[in-house]
Every structure is written in C-alpha cells, then in structure tokens.
Amino acid sequence: MKPERYAYRAVQMLQERNFEVIAMGRGEGFIGKVSMTKPFAKIPPVHTVTLYLGPVHQEEYLDFILKLNPQRVIFNPGTENREFAEKLTKAGIAWENSCTLVLLSTNQYQP
16 A cells, blocks of 8 residues: 555545545555455445546456446546546446546535
C-alpha cells in the first residue's frame, strides 16, 4: 500500500465522509478499514467507479466495469479515455472527467 498515491487518498477521504468503499487493486492490505479486493472479484452493486488506471491498463477492466453497470464512472486526471467513455455512453452509464479528491474536498461528490 502506498499512502502517497491518489487512489489511496481517495479511499481514505471516501471513508472519512462515510461512503461505502470497495478498493480494488493488485496489492494486499488495508486502507483504513477497507481491505483490498483483487481485480475482477465478484462485488456487490456499486454506484460509482473512480478510475486511477491509465488508458493503457483500462482495456482489461472494460468488460468488468460495463457488467458492474455503475451509475457513473469518474476518469481522474491522467485516466481520460475517449473510447472507453463512448462505450459507457452506449451502455447508458454516466461518466465524467474529474478529480475525486477535488470533488470530495469541495463537497461536490454526490452519490
């Protein structure tokens, strides 16, 4: 676990604001009270997927995220992906190029 990473900080901030969080990654351990979930694990329905993967690494997750059918996907800075966004739009999933940390810090993060 790398506390200096933005994804780590986002999980912390979401927990501090009492949002239910599922942290998915290849690492093991905890961020606060949240244990890391391995990629592609079966998870309960989610409202928002917030991406911290660059476009090159997103391809393998595309079908997984589409099957989750979240209400929205947030492409954090550096993760913007027009092709992925088009597929989300076609699937009826809202998306935005934004920063989860800024949304949380300015009280604009809405479930």
